[in-house]
Amino acid sequence: MKYFLTSLFFISSTILFSQNLQLEEIMKGNGFVGNQPSNIHWSVDGKSIFFDWNPKNELGDKAYYWQNGLKEPKLLPTSEYNFAEIQFHGQEQFDIVYYSNQGVLFAYNKKSKENKIIYQTSASVNSIQRSNNPNIIFFQQNRNLFQLNVTNFQLKQVTNFKMGSKNSDNKNNDSYLNTQQKELFKFINEENDKSEWNQNRSEEYEIKFPSEIFFGSNTLEAVKVNPNGKFVTYRLSEYSNSKETKVENFITKDGFTKNVSAREKVSINNISKHKMYVYDVEKDEVKPLSFSQLTGIKTTPKYYQEYNDLKNADPIEKAITMQAPIYNANGSLAVFEARSLDNKDRWILQLNLEKATITEIDYQHDEAWIGGPGIPGYNFTSGTLGFLADNKTIYFQSEASGYSHLYTFNLETKKKTQLTSGNWEVRDVTLSKLSNAFYITTTETHPGNRSFYKLDISSGKKTPILTNDGAYEIELSPDETQLAIRYSYINKPWEVYVAENKPNPTLKQITYSTTEAFKQYNWKTPEVVTFKATDGTNVYARLYQPKSESKNRAAIIFVHGAGYLQNAHNYWSTYHREYMFHNLLSDLGYTVLDIDYRASDGYGRDFRTGIYRHMGGKDLSDQLDGKKFLVEKLGIDKNKVGIYGGSYGGFITLMALLTKPGEFKAGAALRSVTDWAHYNQGYTANILNFPETDPEAYKKSSPIYFAENLKDKLLMLHGMVDDNVQFQDVVRLTQRFIELGKKDWDLAVYPVEAHGFQKTYSWVDEYRRILDLFNKNLLGKK
Structure with missing residues (x-):
């Protein structure tokens, strides 16, 4: 009997824990889930x-x-x-x-x-x-x-x-005094002749070294030799001396505050200058490349027409940056990408190394900004570009159709071929080393899936290999007979598997990462739903619904960060703490909607650029349409809806409360941008251009300009050593609220946290405050 009671107590305790998630546990993140x-x-x-x-x-x-x-x-x-x-x-x-x-x-x-x-x-x-x-x-x-x-x-x-410049020992040779000395003294001329003879004699026996190539104060980058070793290409970059921001650290080892330099703020004055050169190794000479004849190189953006001081501006050659070349196997052909630094133009170019000239292969222009899977960003961190086995055909990705797809271009025949098509994206491309085929990862089955196919280049036949719901990250074995796979599903974290390289193979699981504590709870599989936005666009979202007996007719909308990121998908989220928090909220009776709003990743060019020149426009109206979906379709009380998010999600939360007062009863804004003129260059200039040339875009997109509208309950939370969205952001908005006499706001600060929190106690404190905010303002709990 004693054993039976002990066992019963253990079972009851397990059930109790499994049905009552604790913030102190789930906010441990991977410490609770298991490290994948x-x-x-x-x-x-x-x-x-x-x-x-x-x-x-x-x-x-x-x-x-x-x-x-x-x-x-x-x-x-x-x-x-x-x-x-x-x-x-x-x-x-x-x-x-x-x-x-x-x-x-x-x-x-x-x-x-x-x-x-x-x-x-x-x-x-x-x-x-x-x-x-x-x-x-x-x-x-x-x-x-x-x-x-x-x-x-x-x-x-x-x-x-x-580095530096070549110093001439004879820089004063043409001065009056030098000339006078030669005219007056035979000795000077004899010494000069002797010196010249010694130099010529020395050169006859001298071992030849490459000539010095001085690059001054520029930054030497992208040095690359072609496969036969005859030519070297390189880029010289001149970066602006823009003023750095400073982040003050208050909790330090020695008890003194520490001032740390961080990024610059967005400005047209931060545009760098780049030049590309070809060094002929045999001739020992350098030739610059000219880009002045590129299509669109002197066009001005359309938004200039809205400003009197810009609309009649004379066109000038755009600043561009260049990628290191990609060579075919024997080094006879080279191609590379170039991109305008106003983010609106992309060129794929063929490089003639002997003549140091370029030929345009493909040109893309986007009045918003160039982007999409497989297309290099402003810093060329990734991209699809290479040669096929025939050594004369290149492959690349383009958003020309509205979705990022795979293309080939034959450099001899000039024939361009689109290999994939449809209202879906190619996410990853690997050229087979054994056959004339690609292995591609796509969203063909669903925007929230990452499925794996083999694509025969000559026939265009696409063979599905791994297409179940979820995401597959694939590494081919060297002989391409085996697949190493990292796979996850909505409620199942990433694990490693191995399988044969064939259609629908059996996956053998190699790792088991989740903890016993994590496995005790029956994690929900949120439904990925769609609703219609005001403009007719389909918007995807994750929906967490409570059991009918616990439903309280209150809802919370979660806004993911980064802007261009996807979270309404069928695999394990990088927002795993939020995923677990949403399970906790639904256990408490809340309905949770996690929206892939406008500009989120995975839905094509028009969706991606939907926020151009107005952040807090369509991306915010998608949240309002999400609320409408909750009220009209799921019976949510329109007066019991809250909103929260971090980083870009915090920004949208602020825009929701400050530009659409009364729509949300309460909002929590974590590490949020409050003024885009104070954010960084690479991200912000893509979407809003530059504050000096497009100030109206910055004003209508920045919450600080709408501070006077606050009337709903706002909780702001921010790390004090955040070097991304810096603490100054929330301080400036706080000062505006103080000056305006606003009362319905609170601020929680975290002295040791940067943009991504690291300490469990900080996560716990942050989400306890968020939970209290919603319980009090949506449910009336004290």
Whole structure:
């Protein structure tokens, strides 16, 4: 009987816990959920899968591996870390793979499995490139490019870049006094002749080095050699000396405050200047590239017509930035991308290295801003561009159809072919090394899915491989027979799986990351619904509904951050704390709607650019249409709706309460932008142009200009060491509220937190305040 009672107590306690989520637990984040694996990749020999993991919830991730025959992943021995770091991409056809680790050059022999150091100095080696000669590799060291013959270990310096400018010892040679000395004294002329003879004599026996290439005070970037080693391209960039912002740290080791430099604020004066050059190695000469004939290079944006001081402005050549070239296998052809720094133009260009000239292959213009999956951003961090096996056809992605799709262009025939089409996006592209095919990840089955296909290039046939709901992140084995997969579903966090590379394969789960505490609760699968926006656009959202017996007719709308981000999808959210919080809210009777509002990721060009020149326009009206959906379709009381979000979500919350007073009973704005003129360059200039040229866009998009409208209950929460949306943002809005005599607001500050909170106690305090806000103002609880 005693045993029975003990067991009954245990079961009852488990049920009680599973039905009552605690903020103190769910706000631990991955400490409560379990740390999921990341950074999966294959070993060079294709026998092992490596990934980063932290199953014991220690201070940080460690390297793990799995291979056939193992029951579970094993911790990778420290002695094998180098082996795990070898990346074979671009070296599949070679027997020996060269790579750098901690600045040291290594060689790994695939057949013998020998891994050895071949070049080590105190100066780090980086940016290794393969030549089309398997015995020659290139690497960079101290800003310069070197060529190494790995058979006889002949090391040759290819470039001779130097900072500063060339100093002339004879800069006063043309002065009056120099000329006078030559005219008056035979001795001077004899010494000059002697010096010239010695110099010529020395040059006859001198070992030739590359000529010095001085780059002044510019930044040397994107240095790249073509595969045959005959040409080097590089970019010189002049960045503005814009004023940095300062972030004050108040909680420090020594008890004194610490002032830390951070980003600049958005300004047209922050536009950088870039020039691109071709260095002919054999001729030892540099040639600049000219971009002055590009289509659209001198056009002015349409919004200029709204300003008297701009509409008649003379067109000038736009500032652009350039990508390092992509070469075909033998180095005979090169292509690269360029992008205007007003974010509205994108060019794909062919580069003639011998003549140092460019030819336009593809041009895109967008009066809003260029973007979309597979299309490089302003800093060229990612993008789809490469050559097919025929060495004359390139592939790339474009939003020309309104959705990002895959194209090819034959450089000989000039034929452009669209390989994919439809009202969906290509999210990721990998060219098969074994056949004339692509492996692509798309949203074809649903905007909230990431499905995996094989696309035959010649026939256009697309073979589905992994298409169930959720997201698949795929790494192909070197021989392309196996798939290493990171997969998740709405209520199932990311895990690693392995499968054969064939349609609808059986997935073998390798990792088991979730904790016992996490598994005790029956996590909801929120429905991904759609509703019609005022302008007829379909808007997607996650809907969390309470049980009918606990429904309180109150609702909370969650606004995800980043603006261009997707959260109404079928896989595990980066907002995992919020996901768990929404489970808690629905247990308490609340209905929760998590909207992919206008400009969210995953829905094509028109959706992406829907907020151009007015943040807080369609993205806010989508929240209001979401509220209408809740009231009309789900029986929510229109006077019992709250709204909250962080970062961009905090901004929308402020715009909701300050531009549409009375719509929401209460709102919580976390780490929110209050004035876009105080945010950063890269993100803001895309959407609102520049405050100096488009001030009206900034005024109608910034909550601080509408502070006088506050009448609903507002809670603001902000980290004091936030170097992204800085603490000054919320301080400035607070001062406006004080000066206007507003009373319905509160501010909670977090002295040790930056933009992304790190400490559990901060998360708990933050969400306790948010929960109290809604309980009090939507339900009348004290």
